Amino acid sequence: MINLQNITKIYRMGDNETEVFRDFNLFVDDGEYVAVMGRSGSGKTTLLNIIGAMDGFDSGRYMYNDAEVNKLDRHGLEQFRRNHISYVFQNYFLINYYSVRENIELPLIAKGIKRKQRREIVE
Ligand SMILES: Nc1ncnc2c1ncn2[C@@H]1O[C@H](COP(=O)(O)OP(=O)(O)O)[C@@H](O)[C@H]1O
Numbered sequence: 001m002i003n004l005q006n007i008t009k010i011y012r013m014g015d016n017e018t019e020v021f022r023d024f025n026l027f028v029d030d031g032e033y034v035a036v037m038g039r040s041g042s043g044k045t046t047l048l049n050i051i052g053a054m055d056g057f058d059s060g061r062y063m064y065n066d067a068e069v070n071k072l073d074r075h076g077l078e079q080f081r082r083n084h085i086s087y088v089f090q091n092y093f094l095i096n097y098y099s100v101r102e103n104i105e106l107p108l109i110a111k112g113i114k115r116k117q118r119r120e121i122v123e
């Protein structure tokens with residue numbers, strides 16, 4: 001379950017401020033599929049970056065099941081990203097001198113899964 005509560009997000013560059021979200025709320029239940037649609041610049045990428053814990057926000061709360069993501073420290077955030085978040089990018093970001101097998105295996109190595117079990121998962 002993903003639950004964003006009263007999220008405010010402001011980008012600051014010098015004197016320039018862009019408020020992307022003010023009191024933004026989103027609830028996504030387990031197993032639910034959600035499509036986020038909106039014109040260019042409406043905040044889709046910002047939203048995905050927040051959900052993936054790639055970027056923070058200025059106020060509000062982000063609950064992922066029982067974890068309050070905005071309270072995680074650096075190590076906690078690393079664990080969270082590794083164990084709960086997957087992105088499929090538009091241009092995939094596959095490593096083209098790796099085989100398909102090796103590309104699939106890469107995040108499993110980061111997770112510390114042993115070779116034998118990696119093989120099984122990749123299969
Ligand atoms: N790193 C950034 N620094 C400053 N402003 C940003 C940054 N990223 C996005 N913005 C601004 O935030 C708004 C939302 O952008 P974005 O989330 O990329 O929208 P979308 O993905 O829907 O096109 C836009 O006005 C954009 O210019």
Ligand SMILES: [Mg+2]
Pocket residue numbers: 044045046
């Ligand atoms: Mg975008």
